[in-house]
């Protein structure tokens with residue numbers, strides 16, 4: 001079930017209710033979080049199990065392959 | 079400059095943290111409790127149902143400050159809308175009711191006010207509370223104590239404590255800091271969404287709707303919310319559906335046997351969260367650290383209720399710490415297993431039993447059979463004769 005490709009997450013903040021369910025299900029080590037009670041969005045996830053996307057009650061987490069990330073970190077996001 | 083040396087440092091000021099803090103401070107311990115939020119309980123991730131017994135057992139006086147509405151019983155529905163009602167106003171009319179000398183069975187509370195109230199009670203018992211303060215990690219030190227790393231209004235601060243209590247809720251990091259196995263299985267975390275609505279009548283009962291069709295892996299609910307408002311929500315297990323909780327909730331409101339009842343509802347608030355329908359953590363302690371509340375998965379795996387267990391666990395943790403620290407007992411991992419033993423014998427063993435019952439139901443792959451098992455179990459759970467009445 002695990003995809004080997006590291007992914008980077010994009011959270012639709014407009015729908016996010018900051019409920020923390022994605023953090024609760026996440027098997028990453030401590031600290032893989034954002035300041036808005038979600039999983040981290042500023043660095044790639046190498047586990048890429050995508051459980052966070054599955055649990056989200058409002059279906060607002062999307063991912064893209066992190067390897068394609070050639071732009072500087074500051075340019076990520078919308 | 080604040081005092082940077084405490085007996086107990088509690089990370090998280092939810093019901094579990096505040097109750098632990100209050101009992102520890104009442105016994106004379108010096109306690110610092112930190113919470114990263116600016117307003118406790120917000121954004122709300124809870125329906126707020128708690129029994130009167132649970133409040134009283136943790137020395138919490140029911141107060142208008144936090145009560146939305148009094149509750150007198152339960153109505154459990156099957157998928158088609160057949161229901162079993164346990165209305166304690168009828169079952170035990172001398173004891174339960176709104177009249178003089180009678181009492182409610184429980185309450186729906188406002189978590190913003192409830193959490194603030196419990197924090198205030200802790201502060202009045204002598205606890206120092208820092209809001210806007212995030213726990214970042216902790217390090218046991220050679221003197222048998224530990225250093226807790228905090229960030230408060232962007233400033234990094236180290237505080238020395240004899241023990242740290244992880245009361246940091248479902249998304250707990252404190253257990254992970256110590257390397258504990260805290261992972262919840264995707265098959266055991268319900269994704270929940272609820273709306274506070276106007277225009278839906280309720281009757282002083284907590285209403286619970288079972289059935290795979292409405293809430294695969296979980297259940298739906300309609301709770302009275304005071305001022306004529308209600309709360310409509312549900313939780314689903316992600317592996318049992320392809321859709322998020324949001325889509326199930328919309329379908330429950332528009333297509334279920336309650337469609338007419340909900341037809342004129344207007345949404346006032348959107349809330350949600352995760353509820354572990356899981357077992358308690360097998361290990362809830364490590365060097366200089368114990369866990370309590372959602373952080374230790376002290377959640378009823380049948381109902382998903384975690385308020386009663388949070389305040390009950392908080393009382394156990396606070397009382398345990400006062401004895402343990404007063405006697406100057408060691409604070410390394412093996413010495414703290416006594417906390418978990420205490421918790422297991424007080425509530426934990428019953429929770430494990432509930433977990434087994436729940437697991438049996440959801441291991442049944444036949445949906446119709448599973449639905450009727452869940453309906454029967456829920457109906458029995460809330461009956462006056464249930465052996466689990468007090469969890």
Ligand SMILES: Cc1cc2nc3c(=O)[nH]c(=O)nc-3n(C[C@H](O)[C@H](O)[C@H](O)COP(=O)(O)OP(=O)(O)OC[C@H]3O[C@@H](n4cnc5c(N)ncnc54)[C@H](O)[C@@H]3O)c2cc1C
Nearest residue numbers: 090092093094114124125126127213247351371372384385
């Ligand atoms: C939709 C929904 C409905 C529910 N309905 C009910 C119900 O009707 N009845 C019931 O009994 N239970 C219900 N529950 C469960 C209940 O909400 C929880 O079990 C309860 O909140 C657990 O309390 P707690 O004190 O352990 O954790 P929480 O209430 O989650 O408190 C944890 C606190 O820790 C703080 N924190 C977290 N990390 C840090 C950090 N690193 N540093 C500083 N602070 C931190 C948080 O800000 C928070 O204030 C519901 C849950 C959900 C999601």
Ligand code: SF4
Nearest residue numbers: 026045047049050052
């Ligand atoms: S993909 Fe898995 S490991 Fe990565 S953030 Fe999501 S839940 Fe966590």
Ligand code: SF4
Nearest residue numbers: 016017019020022056
């Ligand atoms: S699970 Fe979804 S709604 Fe909840 S905090 Fe994560 S991204 Fe936001």
